[in-house]
């Protein structure tokens with residue numbers, strides 16, 4: 297039935313999945329996606345990302361809940377009637393067909409007239425910059441070229457929704473970055489909606505409008521990249537997205553949005569998060585690039601006193617390893633310029649941070 301209230305393009309309402317009628321691998325997935333959005337499902341292996349994609353594609357049934365496109369439930373719609381394009385890691389191109397025949401295939405099955413197919417194939421070959429390769433077979437292409445053919449084949453029948461499951465997983469780092477750029481360029485140019493599955497957080501951060509972080513079948517947070525990075529809602533998200541330091545302490549005071557946390561080596565004022573209570577143990581998350589190193593000569597606010605362990609040169613940054621009295625290792629990233637200090641083994645320093653860059657999470 298058409299839901300006239302729903303203006304959302306794609307919605308998941310309390311979607312659950314069990315493969316064995318016993319254990320849920322997706323535990324109540326809710327998401328509203330606007331047309332043209334680039335959404336990434338990110339999470340560790342086995343957290344349920346591919347299962348969500350398979351239910352959306354129609355290759356897996358929905359145990360309970362509803363998936364709707366333009367307000368219409370698609371739970372019972374056959375996969376080939378959903379008008380969804382798909383790209384997978386292993387290309388899934390037909391090896392016996394040429395590149396042009398591979399691209400023509402989705403149009404032939406949709407019974408498009410021959411002349412129009414020829415035109416459309418030429419257009420999409422140009423779009424993925426493979427105009428000269430139409431007569432080759434997939435086996436005569438590089439991995440990156442094959443993946444571009446797979447992309448073109450997913451887009452060529454102009455679906456409004458394209459699903460991609462680790463599409464760049466088989467490519468090396470340089471090619472991966474090039475293809476990330478290529479996919480975002482096509483997404484912007486053509487404006488289709490993308491649901492993208494990856495476990496690579498850098499890829500997710502650089503490509504998506506919003507990222508849903510999965511853990512054990514449950515979305516922990518769904519937000520734009522900067523919000524996920526700057527304001528993770530819990531320690532799992534803070535740890536999963538980017539690098540992080542965690543400092544143990546005790547919450548001594550909560551006042552509005554900030555909390556005072558007493559650690560073994562100094563008191564820090566932090567942002568609060570849900571579930572934090574006065575008197576309880578907590579972990580304070582601070583990104584390595586948000587810490588400043590100072591000598592111990594003057595006492596500072598929001599300072600942790602730590603022992604220098606080592607300094608590693610990584611080109612544009614210097615990575616410092618410090619240790620807190622309770623044995624916790626702390627990483628500090630400093631731009632490789634004249635401000636990057638040198639230390640003797642075992643020297644102590646103060647690691648300073650701003651309240652806005654520290655978040656205390658309940659243990």
Ligand SMILES: Nc1ncnc2c1ncn2[C@@H]1O[C@H](COP(=O)(O)OP(=O)(O)OP(=O)(O)O)[C@@H](O)[C@H]1O
Pocket residue numbers: 315321339340341342343344345346347348495
């Ligand atoms: N066809 C299936 N039958 C039974 N169990 C399955 C099936 N497919 C997936 N699972 C299980 O469901 C859970 C979620 O798997 P899913 O593939 O959705 O995770 P994922 O987050 O995509 O992982 P990955 O990044 O490794 O692909 C896992 O525990 C997996 O073993």
